[in-house]
Each structure stands twice: as structure tokens, then as C-alpha cells.
Amino acid sequence: MYHSGSIKRHYLFRAAVLLAFAVYIEHLARHDALHYYVTPKLAVWIRLCPVPLSFMALSLAVQALFGGASAICGCCHPLPRSRAGSAALYSVFLLPLLLGFALPDRALGSAAAAHKGISLNYASAVPRESARFRTDDPFAAEFAALARKLYAQPIIPIYPQIFSETVGTLDRYKQDFKGREVMVSGFLYRENTGSMAGRFAVSRFLVQCCTADATPLGILVNAGQQKSLPADTWIKVRGKLQVVVYKGKETLQIDAESVTPVTPSSTPYVYTSPDSVEEWNRLQAAAK
Numbered sequence: 206m207y208h209s210g211s212i213k214r215h216y217l218f219r220a221a222v223l224l225a226f227a228v229y230i231e232h233l234a235r236h237d238a239l240h241y242y243v244t245p246k247l248a249v250w251i252r253l254c255p256v257p258l259s260f261m262a263l264s265l266a267v268q269a270l271f272g273g274a275s276a277i278c279g280c281c282h283p284l285p286r287s288r289a290g291s292a293a294l295y296s297v298f299l300l301p302l303l304l305g306f307a308l309p310d311r312a313l314g315s316a317a318a319a320h321k322g323i324s325l326n327y328a329s330a331v332p333r334e335s336a337r338f339r340t341d342d343p344f345a346a347e348f349a350a351l352a353r354k355l356y357a358q359p360i361i362p363i364y365p366q367i368f369s370e371t372v373g374t375l376d377r378y379k380q381d382f383k384g385r386e387v388m389v390s391g392f393l394y395r396e397n398t399g400s401m402a403g404r405f406a407v408s409r410f411l412v413q414c415c416t417a418d419a420t421p422l423g424i425l426v427n428a429g430q431q432k433s434l435p436a437d438t439w440i441k442v443r444g445k446l447q448v449v450v451y452k453g454k455e456t457l458q459i460d461a462e463s464v465t466p467v468t469p470s471s472t473p474y475v476y477t478s479p480d481s482v483e484e485w486n487r488l489q490a491a492a493k
Contacts, residue, residue: 409422
């Protein structure tokens with residue numbers, strides 16, 4: 206049987222933990238840092254979380270301070286039976302909070318890309334067809350439609366809003382886009398193994414829900430004799446697409462005409478688009 210004083214202390218501590226989470230989320234929202242951790246759509250809802258968390262903390266505190274014996278019996282959710290158990294339980298919640306407050310809010314970079322393994326190939330080989338970018342495959346129809354839009358451009362811009370869809374389309378039809386000029390921005394990723402043979406990748410993280418599921422995507426870049434830049438530098442690359450064999454696979458590569466350092470994007474991650482062709486039309490209209 207737990208003593209009422211012990212139960213009250215647990216209630217007060219849980220109230221403090223909930224309130225700390227509310228303060229941390231409010232801190233991220235106030236400093237516009239939620240986009241480092243979750244997608245914009247999810248961030249809209251997370252911004253509201255401090256309100257219910259604060260009410261829950263208040264409820265626990267009121268129960269602990271003013272509740273009767275029946276309100277603080279501790280029978281519904283068994284409490285840890287030892288101090289070591291309590292420390293282990295609450296550290297699960299406190300450690301992320303401490304790391305969140307202690308570490309700087311910043312985007313994932315080369316270290317995370319190396320850990321997850323960067324993707325440079327996105328689609329299997331496409332059989333040659335009689336008409337360019339025509340397909341009877343419903344799954345590939347959007348790729349083909351976007352490919353026709355991209356092919357008509359003298360310089361193909363790879364917009365962040367449809368980064369994965371554009372790069373996937375270029376990779377799917379890599380032979381058709383060989384020699385075409387592109388322009389793309391992202392962070393510089395260079396493997397430490399030496400397998401890139403002096404090349405690097407211009408990269409972005411694709412996030413579906415939160416940074417836990419982030420996937421690093423990139424395009425190989427051959428910068429030639431241009432000045433070497435450190436990893437994680439944000440760059441804009443302009444050059445012509447080539448098809449090379451990298452790690453035994455045909456891979457797109459940009460033979461760079463220019464590699465320019467740029468200011469890191471305020472929205473460093475990229476997200477999937479429900480309709481890449483419609484988004485392309487909107488972005489093109491906005492660019493004119």
C-alpha cells in the first residue's frame with residue numbers, strides 16, 4: 206500500500222513534467238523551431254498542445270494538494286515501488302526534455318545522412334517506349350506528366366516544394382534528361398569512405414511525419430576543379446545532367462558549371478506533394 210504523501214509527490218512530479226513539456230513546445234513554437242522536428246501540417250496541431258498539457262498538469266496538482274483520499278489512492282495506475290524504479294520511469298520523460306532545452310535547434314545534416322544512408326537512386330529502369338514520357342502504367346502517369354513539364358524547360362529548376370517528385374522523375378527518365386541543365390539547392394554531403402572519388406551530393410531530407418522518419422535524398426555532383434567546400438555547407442548547384450555508374454548502378458550526376466554557397470533555407474526539409482504537376486504549375490506561375 207502506498208502512503209498518501211508518496212502518492213501526492215508522484216502527482217506533483219507528473220504535473221511538473223507535463224508543464225515542462227508544455228513550456229518546451231511553446232518555446233519551440235515561439236522561436237519558429239517546430240519545423241526542425243515535424244512537418245508543417247503536424248506542427249499546426251502541436252502548437253495547440255501546451256493548452257491541454259497545462260490543464261492536465263493543473264488537474265494533477267489540484268488532486269495532489271486538495272484531493273481527498275479517494276482522489277489520490279494511486280490504484281488506477283500503479284506507482285513505482287522503489288526510488289530506483291521512480292528514477293528510471295521519470296528519466297524516460299526528463300532526458301528528452303533536458304536534451305531538448307540543452308541542445309541547439311537545427312536541421313539534420315551530414316552526420317544523420319551518413320547514419321541513415323543517403324539515397325541517390327529512386328526508380329528502376331524504365332522500358333523504352335515509342336513516344337517520350339508516355340505510359341500505360343497508372344502509377345507512373347504523374348511521373349510522365351511531370352517529365353513533360355520538366356523537359357520543356359531550358360533550365361530545369363528543382364523546387365524544394367516538389368524536390369522528391371522532381372528528382373524521382375529525372376531519375377526515372379535519366380537517359381532522356383541526359384545533357385539537360387538543372388539548378389538545385391541543398392546541403393553538401395560528402396562520404397568519408399572515399400567511394401565518391403572527389404564528388405559530393407547536394408542533398409535534402411524528405412520528412413513524412415517527423416525527423417524520426419527523415420530520409421536523406423541527394424544528387425551526385427562532379428564539381429571538377431572548383432573550390433572545395435566543407436560538409437553541411439548550403440549550396441546552389443547549376444550544371445548538366447549525366448548518367449554515371451556509381452556503386453554498380455546507373456546514377457544521375459550533375460557536371461557542375463557553378464557551385465555557390467547560399468544562406469541555409471528557413472525550411473530545410475522537403476515533403477511529399479499530393480499533386481506534383483499542379484504544384485509545378487503554381488510554382489512556375491509564381492516565378493514569372
